[in-house]
Amino acid sequence: MAKEFEITDQMRAVIGIESPPWTHEVTTTSVRAFARGVGYTDPVYFDIEAAKAAGYKSLPAPPSYMGTAVFIPGKSNDTFSGPNRGGPSLKHGLPGLLDGGTETEYFGQICAGDELTVVSKLTDLTVRESGSLGKMLITTNETTYTNQDGELVARQRGQAIFY
Amino acid sequence: MPKWDDVSEGDALPELKKKPGVTQLVKYAAGSGDFNPLHHDFAFPQSKALGSIIVHGRFKYASLGELVSNWLGHEGRIVKLGCQYRGMDFPDKEFVAGGTVKRKYEEDGRKLAELEIWTKNEEGKATTPGTAVVELP
Numbered sequence: 001m002a003k004e005f006e007i008t009d010q011m012r013a014v015i016g017i018e019s020p021p022w023t024h025e026v027t028t029t030s031v032r033a034f035a036r037g038v039g040y041t042d043p044v045y046f047d048i049e050a051a052k053a054a055g056y057k058s059l060p061a062p063p064s065y066m067g068t069a070v071f072i073p074g075k076s077n078d079t080f081s082g083p084n085r086g087g088p089s090l091k092h093g094l095p096g097l098l099d100g101g102t103e104t105e106y107f108g109q110i111c112a113g114d115e116l117t118v119v120s121k122l123t124d125l126t127v128r129e130s131g132s133l134g135k136m137l138i139t140t141n142e143t144t145y146t147n148q149d150g151e152l153v154a155r156q157r158g159q160a161i162f163y
Numbered sequence: 164m165p166k167w168d169d170v171s172e173g174d175a176l177p178e179l180k181k182k183p184g185v186t187q188l189v190k191y192a193a194g195s196g197d198f199n200p201l202h203h204d205f206a207f208p209q210s211k212a213l214g215s216i217i218v219h220g221r222f223k224y225a226s227l228g229e230l231v232s233n234w235l236g237h238e239g240r241i242v243k244l245g246c247q248y249r250g251m252d253f254p255d256k257e258f259v260a261g262g263t264v265k266r267k268y269e270e271d272g273r274k275l276a277e278l279e280i281w282t283k284n285e286e287g288k289a290t291t292p293g294t295a296v297v298e299l300p
Contacts, residue, residue, distance in 0.1 A: 030194075033190075033193060033194040034194035034195060034225075035194070036190055036194060037187075037190040037191035037192070037193060037194025037195060037222075037225075038191065038194070038222065038225040038226060038228075038229055039181065039183070039187060039226075039229070040229055042229075042232065042233065044237055054237040055237065056237075060237075062225065062228060062229065062232065063225070063227075063228025063229070063231065063232055063241050063244050064221065064224050064225045064228045064244065065194075065195075065225070068196055069196060071196075078198070079197075079198050079199055079200075080196065080197055080198070080199065081196030081197070081198065082196075096209060097199075097209075098220075098248070099219075099220035099221065099248050100247065100248060101245070101246060101247035101248060102220070102221065102224050102245065102246060103243065103244070103245030103246075104243065104244050104245070105242070105243050106240070106241055106242055106243070106244075109240075157245075159247075
């Protein structure tokens with residue numbers, strides 16, 4: 001728990017810098033794995049015929065599933081499976097991490113067979129004090145998902161809490 | 164499946180009950196790629212400090228997605244889905260995902276509805292409140 005924590009100019013300098021693009025794959029196997037992880041029983045997320053009957057080209061991505069980041073040892077984060085951020089990174093030294101919130105805006109459909117190009121950037125840093133966790137750093141990231149046809153299909157904003 | 168003309172403000176979505184055990188959380192970790200030990204390893208320092216592993220916030224977010232997806236039945240589509248993680252949920256404890264229609268409106272010729280959504284724990288506390296916007300046929 002941090003008693004004192006301040007946002008430095010070095011941390012602020014990371015705001016707005018876009019990450020190098022990274023590929024997320026959406027496959028029939030990955031959609032089923034996610035749907036199974038959530039506990040869906042809706043056949044549309046498992047059975048290609050059911051998905052087609054519902055009007056999709058293949059298994060649709062369940063809400064909040066943004067594809068699976070291509071994993072490459074050394075380049076990917078072993079815990080969260082996304083790419084290790086290239087370029088300047090946020091160095092805050094706080095060991096605790098909690099998820100703060102997530103918002104996804106959808107502009108198009110995401111289905112098995114799609115390949116998404118994913119770019120993210122830090123958009124905000126805030127310090128808040130919590131009774132139980134002490135000084136917390138709240139980071140906001142914005143991530144865009146563009147499919148193989150160049151169509152922006154989704155934008156996600158997420159808050160992480162470091163303490 | 165809801166049609167915009169038939170939906171009224173205040174309508175409730177059919178509730179979705181979940182009681183994820185450790186195995187379900189491991190399946191979610193595999194499906195989502197989130198292998199934070201806080202969600203499967205009781206010996207992880209943060210789990211020990213909290214006294215337990217906790218349910219992924221994103222599992223509850225995905226459950227809110229399932230709630231809305233089940234209601235839409237693939238005839239409408241989700242335009243926006245958001246939530247905040249206000250409280251922790253623990254394995255083998257039931258939580259209920261629910262929602263109501265907050266506002267019905269038209270925008271750029273699209274028939275939309277704003278939903279207030281949440282997951283509530285066994286004590287009735289909304290640990291994951293959120294909102295969604297859906298387009299209806």
